[in-house]
Amino acid sequence: MGSDRYEIRLSGSGGQGLVLAAVILAEAAGIHDGRHVAQTQSYGPEARGGVSRSDVIISSEEIDYPKAIRVDMLVAMNQQSCNEYFSALKPDGVLMVDSTFVSEIPTEKAIRIPFTRIAREKAGKTFVANIVFLGALTEFCPLVSRKAMEAAVLGRVPKGTEDLNRSALQAGIEAGQRFKEEMTTRKATRSEVGLDED
Amino acid sequence: MGSDRYEIRLSGSGGQGLVLAAVILAEAAGIHDGRHVAQTQSYGPEARGGVSRSDVIISSEEIDYPKAIRVDMLVAMNQQSCNEYFSALKPDGVLMVDSTFVSEIPTEKAIRIPFTRIAREKAGKTFVANIVFLGALTEFCPLVSRKAMEAAVLGRVPKGTEDLNRSALQAGIEAGQRFKEEMTTRKATRSEVGLDED
Numbered sequence: 001m002g003s004d005r006y007e008i009r010l011s012g013s014g015g016q017g018l019v020l021a022a023v024i025l026a027e028a029a030g031i032h033d034g035r036h037v038a039q040t041q042s043y044g045p046e047a048r049g050g051v052s053r054s055d056v057i058i059s060s061e062e063i064d065y066p067k068a069i070r071v072d073m074l075v076a077m078n079q080q081s082c083n084e085y086f087s088a089l090k091p092d093g094v095l096m097v098d099s100t101f102v103s104e105i106p107t108e109k110a111i112r113i114p115f116t117r118i119a120r121e122k123a124g125k126t127f128v129a130n131i132v133f134l135g136a137l138t139e140f141c142p143l144v145s146r147k148a149m150e151a152a153v154l155g156r157v158p159k160g161t162e163d164l165n166r167s168a169l170q171a172g173i174e175a176g177q178r179f180k181e182e183m184t185t186r187k188a189t190r191s192e193v194g195l196d197e198d
Numbered sequence: 199m200g201s202d203r204y205e206i207r208l209s210g211s212g213g214q215g216l217v218l219a220a221v222i223l224a225e226a227a228g229i230h231d232g233r234h235v236a237q238t239q240s241y242g243p244e245a246r247g248g249v250s251r252s253d254v255i256i257s258s259e260e261i262d263y264p265k266a267i268r269v270d271m272l273v274a275m276n277q278q279s280c281n282e283y284f285s286a287l288k289p290d291g292v293l294m295v296d297s298t299f300v301s302e303i304p305t306e307k308a309i310r311i312p313f314t315r316i317a318r319e320k321a322g323k324t325f326v327a328n329i330v331f332l333g334a335l336t337e338f339c340p341l342v343s344r345k346a347m348e349a350a351v352l353g354r355v356p357k358g359t360e361d362l363n364r365s366a367l368q369a370g371i372e373a374g375q376r377f378k379e380e381m382t383t384r385k386a387t388r389s390e391v392g393l394d395e396d
Binding site for chain 2: 014019023026027029030031035036037038039040041042043044062063065066067158
């Protein structure tokens with residue numbers, strides 16, 4: 001396993017478009033950015049229990065084991081998947097939640113963005129919440145470029161929905177940037193009042 | 199690894215809808231038929247070389263290693279993928295080729311069905327060749343029921359294309375049945391004239 005192996009897990013419920021999002025993310029990194037990528041869905045008894053997950057492994061070397069082992073970035077689109085997979089996250093891993101649905105968050109450091117609310121408000125369709133989180137993800141994942149992500153999204157979505165999906169992606173990128181700015185401000189403020197111990 | 203582990207590899211070129219077919223096959227076996235399934239895409243330098251592949255592993259037990267090791271069934275939708283992956287097939291594995299594009303076939307026992315030609319002639323659209331081969335596959339893969347396959351196809355295809363995809367699936371099932379009947383007849387004939395040595 002290459003030392004730069006980076007594991008992303010997308011989790012949520014069956015209808016949230018996670019498989020499509022994982023395929024798009026894998027194609028962005030694999031086809032458009034030219035990295036080695038393995039993308040896996042697993043189905044079992046839990047597939048009927050309301051939790052769905054897809055893993056994307058990105059590496060500069062060939063990938064021996066294509067399932068996530070210790071997750072670098074976990075996206076949780078509902079409360080149940082956040083509860084179920086948080087323990088798979090590395091101690092310094094990144095948790096990103098859809099705060100439309102996830103309210104009990106096990107770490108203060110989580111990235112909280114209301115993907116589904118943004119999809120409804122900015123693109124008019126909740127079903128593009130998956131594209132919104134792909135936009136935000138490009139702001140926090142060091143291995144996928146915005147350009148590759150846009151090409152991969154447009155290569156996979158149904159004809160006639162390109163504008164809708166482009167808006168959703170852009171809304172996600174902007175939400176990611178806003179969250180980053182707020183984090184920086186908050187950190188600065190906390191540091192000023194002596195709260196920051198990092 | 200469970201002794202009933204069954205490995206299917208779908209291969210061809212980038213535009214042939216193999217990822218979607220693999221996701222549908224995995225959901226048929228995993229969600230609708232209730233088996234353990236792992237479904238994997240790998241991208242690397244070969245993704246830009248015109249060969250695409252997706253693996254589907256089906257088992258009655260939890261799947262430790264989600265990539266195909268020794269393939270039970272290989273679907274090759276173009277010549278290059280047939281050449282590249284035939285060596286991964288078990289000696290008694292099943293090779294199924296799209297005879298629209300694959301003419302050099304490394305074994306006499308291959309299932310040769312012109313999926314793309316059938317898609318064009320029976321459904322009017324070559325891009326449903328992937329659904330045609332899923333139909334044929336249900337006739338040769340012991341682990342996926344027709345009912346589960348139909349439910350999985352209809353759960354994944356774009357709204358408004360249900361009839362088109364249902365026709366494509368049905369055309370594939372019928373082509374699979376015809377091939378089986380011909381095999382039986384051929385075997386009987388060869389046996390009558392003393393050619394059958396199995």
